[in-house]
Amino acid sequence: MDIIAVRNLVVGYGALQILRDLNFSIPASEITAVVGTSGCGKSTLLKTLAGLLPPLEGDVFFRAERVDYVSEASLAALYRGIGVLYQDGALLNNLSLFDNVALPVRMQHPDMPETVIREMVHDRLAQVGLLEGAGKFPAELSGGMRKRGALARALVLDPAVVLCDEPSGGLDPITSGHLDDLLLSLRDAFRTTFVVVTHELRSIEKVADRILVLYDGRLHFSGGRAEVMSSDDPYIRTFFLRKVEHDDA
Amino acid sequence: MDESDLEVVSLPRKLRAPDVPGAFKEIQARREEGPVAVDFGEVEDFDSSALALLSHLRGCAPDVRVINVGEKLGRSFEVFLGGTPPATCAVDEEDLPTRVLHSFSNRFLTQMRRLGKFFVLLGDELYHTASYLRKRRGVYPGEIWNQVFFMGYKSFPITCLLIFLVGVTIALTSAAQLKLYGADIYLADLIGYGMLRELVPLMLGVILAGKVGAAVAAELSTMTVLEEVDALKTMGVVPERFLMVPRLIAITLAVPLLVALADAVGIAGGIIVARMSLAILPSSFLREMFTVVDLGDFFIGLGKSVVFGWAVIVGSGYKGLTVGRSAGEVGRATTESVVLSVSLIILIDCIFALILY
Numbered sequence: 001m002d003i004i005a006v007r008n009l010v011v012g013y014g015a016l017q018i019l020r021d022l023n024f025s026i027p028a029s030e031i032t033a034v035v036g037t038s039g040c041g042k043s044t045l046l047k048t049l050a051g052l053l054p055p056l057e058g059d060v061f062f063r064a065e066r067v068d069y070v071s072e073a074s075l076a077a078l079y080r081g082i083g084v085l086y087q088d089g090a091l092l093n094n095l096s097l098f099d100n101v102a103l104p105v106r107m108q109h110p111d112m113p114e115t116v117i118r119e120m121v122h123d124r125l126a127q128v129g130l131l132e133g134a135g136k137f138p139a140e141l142s143g144g145m146r147k148r149g150a151l152a153r154a155l156v157l158d159p160a161v162v163l164c165d166e167p168s169g170g171l172d173p174i175t176s177g178h179l180d181d182l183l184l185s186l187r188d189a190f191r192t193t194f195v196v197v198t199h200e201l202r203s204i205e206k207v208a209d210r211i212l213v214l215y216d217g218r219l220h221f222s223g224g225r226a227e228v229m230s231s232d233d234p235y236i237r238t239f240f241l242r243k244v245e246h247d248d249a
Numbered sequence: 250m251d252e253s254d255l256e257v258v259s260l261p262r263k264l265r266a267p268d269v270p271g272a273f274k275e276i277q278a279r280r281e282e283g284p285v286a287v288d289f290g291e292v293e294d295f296d297s298s299a300l301a302l303l304s305h306l307r308g309c310a311p312d313v314r315v316i317n318v319g320e321k322l323g324r325s326f327e328v329f330l331g332g333t334p335p336a337t338c339a340v341d342e343e344d345l346p347t348r349v350l351h352s353f354s355n356r357f358l359t360q361m362r363r364l365g366k367f368f369v370l371l372g373d374e375l376y377h378t379a380s381y382l383r384k385r386r387g388v389y390p391g392e393i394w395n396q397v398f399f400m401g402y403k404s405f406p407i408t409c410l411l412i413f414l415v416g417v418t419i420a421l422t423s424a425a426q427l428k429l430y431g432a433d434i435y436l437a438d439l440i441g442y443g444m445l446r447e448l449v450p451l452m453l454g455v456i457l458a459g460k461v462g463a464a465v466a467a468e469l470s471t472m473t474v475l476e477e478v479d480a481l482k483t484m485g486v487v488p489e490r491f492l493m494v495p496r497l498i499a500i501t502l503a504v505p506l507l508v509a510l511a512d513a514v515g516i517a518g519g520i521i522v523a524r525m526s527l528a529i530l531p532s533s534f535l536r537e538m539f540t541v542v543d544l545g546d547f548f549i550g551l552g553k554s555v556v557f558g559w560a561v562i563v564g565s566g567y568k569g570l571t572v573g574r575s576a577g578e579v580g581r582a583t584t585e586s587v588v589l590s591v592s593l594i595i596l597i598d599c600i601f602a603l604i605l606y
Contacts, residue, residue: 051482051483052479052483083483092480092481093477103484104485107389150480
């Protein structure tokens with residue numbers, strides 16, 4: 001079953017079109033990697049899926065409901081169903097890690113008893129291995145810890161979909177590997193759908209069930225991991241093998 | 250058109266950054282007379298500026314034809330710029346008055362759009378504040394008191410010091426003039442009336458713009474640049490409510506305390522000068538002052554200060570939340586927020602003056 005569907009999507013700023021005529025679906029309970037060269041529109045796509053950047057044309061459907069980017073109710077329904085992991089975590093600097101993770105619960109469920117909130121936050125922090133750092137402020141955390149903290153915040157209300165913008169970006173291979181394992185275990189345990197924008201080939205090979213390849217603002221290829229990896233398409237081979245193949249080669 | 254019909258511009262053997270402007274000028278001068286052929290046959294010693302010139306000239310066809318590109322230059326071009334389409338050969342056809350007019354109209358429209366956004370934010374804030382006061386939701390618990398502490402308690406020492414000095418300065422300059430006419434005692438009226446109704450609100454507004462407004466703009470713009478504002482949105486939180494309402498409520502609570510203290514220290518400055526330079530007793534000063542000043546003047550000053558405080562918060566919030574995405578924008582937004590806040594304060598003060606006097 002598809003949880004997100006994108007139809008004839010055009011996104012841009014003013015006259016500048018960054019994404020053109022995109023059509024694809026994101027299946028539920030799978031990890032979909034969005035890949036492509038820098039500037040091809042991956043992060044723009046993520047912003048549109050997150051409800052932050054309205055399309056110039058076309059539609060985004062979340063759980064078969066069209067997202068209306070000018071309707072507060074429609075966006076609120078979208079936000080209830082998604083969590084977003086930003087590139088640098090985007091934890092609020094004036095709140096402790098605990099309060100950052102508790103923030104979505106406190107804001108969306110103001111009547112929730114504090115003891116329940118504490119349990120929810122501790123559970124999530126334990127899942128990402130950060131229970132010890134609950135009282136610390138973002139400035140006191142390493143890059144990897146900030147990302148894991150941000151993932152705990154994105155997951156605290158059990159969203160159906162988590163959108164991740166370069167989760168491994170800037171992390172060492174070991175921390176990056178742990179984060180990949182975490183995504184896989186969350187997918188398996190909670191049937192969470194992940195849309196991951198990434199450049200990390202190892203990460204893609206490890207976690208991606210499906211891969212969307214963007215090129216110059218258009219969907220160049222989409223398919224299962226094995227399908228993409230065995231593709232003869234020159235751009236995909238160049239991207240995944242990091243080898244430029246000339247026509248005469 | 251055959252190549253033999255074209256005016257040929259031969260480029261020198263050495264075509265590096267220092268040589269390119271001269272070559273470009275010559276090509277442009279010849280182009281004004283008609284189509285030209287640019288001969289790269291001699292070029293052997295070149296750098297990336299020569300490649301850029303070649304790329305530019307490729308986009309100038311049919312006015313310019315590039316000929317005799319050597320193998321070395323051609324290969325370098327293919328490697329470094331081969332994949333890029335030729336840049337369009339922009340010809341500036343607009344005359345100076347038209348360009349000036351376009352520039353003015355663009356700036357005017359940009360300012361109008363900004364003004365529109367500012368009023369939208371102002372309307373949003375009024376709505377969100379009213380909504381919060383009714384439902385008590387959408388604001389982080391305890392944030393209002395954090396902001397009251399920052400805006401009130403942390404601003405109190407600098408406010409008192411500056412207003413005291415303003416009181417002393419005004420009293421000193423006025424005392425010398427009043428003494429000439431034997432009207433020494435009227436210094437009390439001048440200080441009391443001026444401080445309560447005009448100087449304290451205005452100075453407090455300027456201090457808040459510099460201290461609180463700059464801090465708000467810097468904080469919000471940093472949050473915008475670091476995607477924290479986006480993160481709030483995707484958590485279902487309305488940033489205009491979450492970030493701005495606590496600050497608006499906090500300034501409304503903090504300003505009356507600051508005004509009361511500032512009025513007291515400003516008048517104290519006047520009393521000290523009156524005692525020292527005009528030998529007026531504090532009791533006489535206060536007795537005379539209360540013959541012209543009453544509680545209404547205090548409340549007028551208080552009301553003005555609260556409105557100035559709102560102007561500071563909305564102006565700084567507007568600058569902070571509409572910032573771009575680069576770190577450099579934070580500094581720009583902070584500076585602009587102070588300018589905007591002070592401008593708003595003076596504009597609003599002028600409107601108050603028109604209404605009250």
